[in-house]
Amino acid sequence: MSAAFAGCTELFETRPISIPPIPEDRPDAIYILSHVEGMKMSEMAKQGDYAFGLMYSYAHRFWNINGDSVSLTEITDEDDVHLMASVWDPETMTVLPDTGLSAEIYQGDSLVTQEGCVESP
Numbered sequence: 001m002s003a004a005f006a007g008c009t010e011l012f013e014t015r016p017i018s019i020p021p022i023p024e025d026r027p028d029a030i031y032i033l034s035h036v037e038g039m040k041m042s043e044m045a046k047q048g049d050y051a052f053g054l055m056y057s058y059a060h061r062f063w064n065i066n067g068d069s070v071s072l073t074e075i076t077d078e079d080d081v082h083l084m085a086s087v088w089d090p091e092t093m094t095v096l097p098d099t100g101l102s103a104e105i106y107q108g109d110s111l112v113t114q115e116g117c118v119e120s121p
Helices: none
Strands: 040-047 050-058 062-066 069-073 081-089 102-107 110-116
Touching: 081 102
Parallel strands: none
Antiparallel strands: 040 050, 050 081, 062 069, 102 110
């Protein structure tokens, strides 16, 4: 599955940020962030039965939660932006996990990075 988002060039401004520490004594309860982050919607599109949203924010660590699996994604020196795509059923407004969505980022004609999923609904 793929979707194209036009007009997504020159969206990002990079600048140094300070990374808040992860609390060492976090309780085994609801996690409350020690800081505030923002994310901006860049584009939305529809293709077939699906709707897509492309969002971005500054590079930050985040937790991936998939069923019972939880993993921390840290920031690396090469990270400039956190880019996230979401897929949903526009009729029911239900977010769809594991859709097989893939993304390719180009600068001019050069491929900068790509992410892809192999599972599909």
